[in-house]
Amino acid sequence: MDTLDRILGEWERERPDLDVSALAVIGRLSRYADLVQARLDAVFAEHGLQSWEFDVLSALRRAGSPYELTPGELDRALLITSGTTTHRVQRLESRGFVTRRRDEDDRRVVRVRLTDAGRAAHEVAHEAHAENETRILSGLSEGEREELLSGLTALGRVLGDTVETERA
Incomplete structure (x- = not known):
């Protein structure tokens, strides 16, 4: 029994009509996303970064050499607003x-480019991040991981999460 089982039992007791x-699924998705x-x-x-900083550095690194994007391309890559992008870029610029x-x-057109210091910070953090993600899933068998991925992919499809949706 976990937290969601307890909550479901309480709702069953209090609102058996509902x-x-x-x-059971949505609550776990939300709780596990937080965990x-x-x-x-x-x-x-541990690497002196916040998750949003890592995300911006990753988007620039994924862009390939010369590791730069316009702010609009960053907006789309990170699914954030232009105001948020501007603030994040300013913070990362202040860190070097x-x-x-200018293009x-x-x-x-303004171009945001990953510096050597940004690339070095990202490379070290990215290795640790990949190891961490593997560690997080290490308690699942290969079959369980495949089932989880299949279920999450199906949910994404139902929710309309596609490259075309991302671009919109």
């Missing part, structure tokens, strides 16, 4: 992890 069976995030954040903190420069062909 179907709360979806809470996983806490474990991810702990490793990022990114620079901003040579179109001076109206």
Whole structure:
């Protein structure tokens, strides 16, 4: 029995007329997302990063050489608003992890580029992050991991999570 089982039992007792069976899945997704995030954040903190900093550095690193994106491309890569992107880029720039420069062909366009210091910070943190993710899932058998992935992928499909949705 876990926390959600207890909560479901309480709802069954208090509101037997209400179907709360979806809470068994949705509640666990929410609770486990928080538990996983806490474990991810702990490793990022060991490397002097917050999760959002790691996310921005990762988006730039994934872009490939020269490891730069426009703020709009960062918005889409991180699924955040332009105001949030501006704030995050400013914070990372103050740490020396990114620079901003005007595009040579179109001076109206700004490009955010990963610096050598940002890339070095990301590389070390990324290795630890990958090990941490593996550790988080290590208690699951290969079959359980495949079932979990299949179920989560199906849920994403039902929720409309596609590359086209991401672009919109």
